[in-house]
Amino acid sequence: MQFNLENYHNILSDTIFLTLCLTMILYWLSLILTKNIILVKCAKFGGGTCLTILFFYLSWRWYNYKFFPLSNLYESLLFLACLLLIIYKYIEYKTKSKIIGSLIIPLTLLIQGFASLSLPIIMQKSSPLVPSLQSNWLMLHVSMMMLSYATLLFGSLLSIFYVIISNKLQSNNNNNNNSSLNTNHQKYSLQLKSTSLILNNEYKNITSENILETKNLNRIRLLFNLDNWSYRTIGIGFPFLTVGIISGAVWANEAWGSYWSWDPKETWALITWLIFAIYLHVRITKNWTGKKTAIVGSIGFFVIWICYLGVNFLGKGLHSYGWLN
Structure with missing residues (x-):
């Protein structure tokens, strides 16, 4: 039986959303409890987990539908969120600063939430590319x-x-x-x-x-x-x-x-x-x-x-x- 990731679309969206929420809370707590290294490590792990899931999901859509996953607003929002996570992980690695994640994770959460919760289901599905x-x-x-x-x-x-x-x-x-x-x-x-x-x-x-x-x-x-x-x-x-x-x-x-x-x-x-x-x-x-x-x-x-x-x-x-x- 052919594996269809679309059947797990809601599960993936909810997982990313909840992980981003938890990661945001961990980053903010790490700014208050500055000496707690475990909070920072958990926050970084959460950001990396969201990036991995998003990257895998977009790659699957590219492979399955045979075109780059930027055909509609929903895919472009997920692509934007994925890029923000990539940039945040790179700059955080270079600067060793908790401020980066504390600012970018909330923005990514808003983007992912708008894409998954505000856009109608019909706009979240891939469709054939228009001629243009x-x-x-x-x-x-x-x-x-x-x-x-x-x-x-x-x-x-x-x-x-x-x-x-x-x-x-x-x-x-x-x-x-x-x-x-x-x-x-x-x-x-x-x-x-x-x-x-x-x-x-x-x-x-x-x-x-x-x-x-x-x-x-x-x-x-x-x-x-x-x-x-x-x-x-x-x-x-x-x-x-x-x-x-x-x-x-x-x-x-x-x-x-x-x-x-x-x-x-x-x-x-x-x-x-x-x-x-x-x-x-x-x-x-x-x-x-x-x-x-x-x-x-x-x-x-x-x-x-x-x-x-x-x-x-x-x-x-x-x-x-x-x-x-």
């Missing part, structure tokens, strides 16, 4: 766009967290007495040099007594790392987005006879490209760092979701296979 998708450009264009979404969402989410921590740090500083500013400025600068942190000008003015505490110094160190991780991730995702848009234009010319039709999806893809182009431009040429670029990256987070899901609610344009209705 029956092209060798499918794998290149769609995979590049999804890879860019994953990396840019990753980087922009770190930017959002940067803004939150930065505001909290500045709020703590404003509650201190200004009389201590001059006294502690030199002392604070020496501590920054001793920890080898390179911070932008906005933190040179944070010189109150409270900033000398270990807790706030750790926040400064975290801000520096978040800024660095966000910049590197967005720097990787931007070329993917560029390749995705260019390949999409070539594919559109073959399928519809025009490189660019100002379709809602195309328009918002261009807006997304411009946002992150501005981010990289001001970062590289204007030497903007820290909160200024983090705000731009934070805007990019919401623009990506408008481009990826928001235009699907319109039900208009040439990308009809992505409609939610």
Whole structure:
């Protein structure tokens, strides 16, 4: 009897959802109970388990239906979740930080939950590709766009967290007495040099007594790392987005006879490209760092979701296979 994984679709979806929930709780607990190594190991194992199941399921759909598993919105959401898990595991391995999993696992949980619980069953099943998708450009264009979404969402989410921590740090500083500013400025600068942190000008003015505490110094160190991780991730995702848009234009010319039709999806893809182009431009040429670029990256987070899901609610344009209705 031929094995049919579709019969276990609900079991797999529920297993991934529950494992992500448990993993998220474990990561958050590990931030509170900082000395409990077992929590961290269990959280990492949970993230790896979800990645393995998702990768296996998508690979099976590819093998069974003979086309890349990006033919509908449901498959693209699972593919996005899988890419986020891959990136998170790699960066976590490189940085040894629990913050990465604590931020990315909730986002992945929301994506997987929306795909499995909100989309109707008919949209979760694979169907024959529409004529416009029956092209060798499918794998290149769609995979590049999804890879860019994953990396840019990753980087922009770190930017959002940067803004939150930065505001909290500045709020703590404003509650201190200004009389201590001059006294502690030199002392604070020496501590920054001793920890080898390179911070932008906005933190040179944070010189109150409270900033000398270990807790706030750790926040400064975290801000520096978040800024660095966000910049590197967005720097990787931007070329993917560029390749995705260019390949999409070539594919559109073959399928519809025009490189660019100002379709809602195309328009918002261009807006997304411009946002992150501005981010990289001001970062590289204007030497903007820290909160200024983090705000731009934070805007990019919401623009990506408008481009990826928001235009699907319109039900208009040439990308009809992505409609939610």
